[in-house]
Amino acid sequence: MTESPTREALKWTNDEMMTVAAARELTSGTVCFVGIGLPSTAANLARASHAPDVVLIYESGCIGAKPDRLPPSIGDGILSRTADAVVSVPEIFAYWLQAGRVDVGFLGAAQVDRFGNINTTVVGEYGSPQVRLPGAGGAPEIATSCSRVIITLRHSPRAMVEKLDFVTSVGHGDGGDFRARLGLPGRGPQAMITDLGVLRCEPESREFVLSSVHPGVEIPDVIEATGWALRVADDVSVTAPPTDGELHALRSFVGA
Amino acid sequence: MARFSSLHDAVAEHIHDGDTVALEGFTHLIPFAAGQEIIRQRRKDLTLVRMTPDIIYDQLIGMGCARKLIFSWAGNPGAGSLHRFRDAVEHSVPHHLEIEEHSHAGMATRYQAGASGLPFGMLRGYAGTDLATITPTISWVTCPFTGENLAAVPALRPDVGVICAQQADRDGNVMMWGITGVQKEAVLASQRSIVLVEEVVDAFSPHTNGVVLPSWVVDDVCLVPSGSYPSYAQDYSQRASAFYSQWEPISKDCEKFLAWMDEHVLATSDHAEFLASLDPALLEDIND
Incomplete structure (x- = not known):
């Protein structure tokens, strides 16, 4: 493992590092199903930097949207006006997502577990929740049908939990060949990008293990911020810091 | 009119x-x-x-x-x-x-079934989720041609x-x-x-x-x-x-x-x- 710079020396925030690391998961030509918030920022950063031909699909029915600013909502005219095609909501979920035309699904989560299962429904008991969250939205079928899923969220023991209060969207269930047994077509979550590092799905067990820490972050910090007993990959590395180009593109987008 | x-x-x-x-x-x-x-x-x-x-x-x-x-x-x-x-x-x-x-895909399927005059719609979804457990309007059907197990959801037929x-x-x-x-x-x-x-x-x-x-x-x-x-x-x-x-x-x-x-x-x-x-x-x- 290479030497990490100290936090003070860094020219970027943990959130910016998270967005940059998420953007790097996309390559040109990838067809990506995007939600508002961090996923939209990361996908647009990829399009503005290393992956100009990434195809962005928003669940409002906008296929191939090319916004030049971040839309405040998936209903924004910047998406429909710049899209290659705009289709109805039943069509986007049936012909495009369910039919297997999407490579990457970007999902956020209120809670996630070590197998990449996601809760966006409730904290506490379903019938008498401590916190009622927005619910499923498009996530369950994105998690089912995209070739692969990337999860982005801020690292904390309350978010990265031993056991979910509710399974809204399925990752790898209880691990192993769970998805194959259920007949789920996509390969499921492959990466979990947080503000502290990158976790990747181990091939056999399908458990998420720490693959890289962001510059300035120590491995014990990540373990402490994880609600399950996080395992660390043998070849754990330091995430490549954001380039000037990535930071410039990100900041001009966020500021736009 | x-x-x-x-x-x-x-x-x-x-x-x-x-x-x-x-x-x-x-x-x-x-x-x-x-x-x-x-x-x-x-x-x-x-x-x-x-x-x-x-x-x-x-x-x-x-x-x-x-x-x-x-x-x-x-x-x-x-x-x-x-x-x-x-x-x-x-x-x-x-x-x-x-x-x-429901999920978005489930709701969209329910509206489509309602608009089509069908009693239910189907989709590849919900498998393995807790939604399938807590929502009574999520069930399952087997495709008579391929045997695939699919989610079934009833048509939405709002009054207005x-x-x-x-x-x-x-x-x-x-x-x-x-x-x-x-x-x-x-x-x-x-x-x-x-x-x-x-x-x-x-x-x-x-x-x-x-x-x-x-x-x-x-x-x-x-x-x-x-x-x-x-x-x-x-x-x-x-x-x-x-x-x-x-x-x-x-x-x-x-x-x-x-x-x-x-x-x-x-x-x-x-x-x-x-x-x-x-x-x-x-x-x-x-x-x-």
């Missing part, structure tokens, strides 16, 4: 206490004005249906109009929570709210479907474009329908992704300029994003919420008066 009516008369005639009502609009063309007219007329015991309940559903729930909510994502996109919805689910304020929740479109012609045909969501399915699935339009024109011009609903599948057409305020109506108005961010503290405090509803909805007689009651800054720069 559709008839042209005032929004007041359309709501009074078509929406009754206890009805199942879908006010659709997938983040664009949201029928805010209709929701507020339902509140003015003090409807109650409604089963409200919507894929993406947002501020207008927060208002309907907070004012006690809803008995039940059928939905897939309830939030104030980019701005916060729906605190009236949360208060109803978490603390039964103002009263218990029954919920029936309410949407916004950009235009109607003089015959009451309506046209919407841009992001058209699930509005066509919501109208065709419903027993009765009300369409709010920004403008009445002599003849439609072609629009990319233009969707036309013929006059004879619509009951009432209501001319309500800015009827989707504070949401978008492409080529008419932009989203009033400040309204969305200002809603968070209003929604969070029940007293503040009730005072706001009194001042801006109950004390105004229609949507034009509602708009006039707002801080003018909330209406700036929204022309599209």
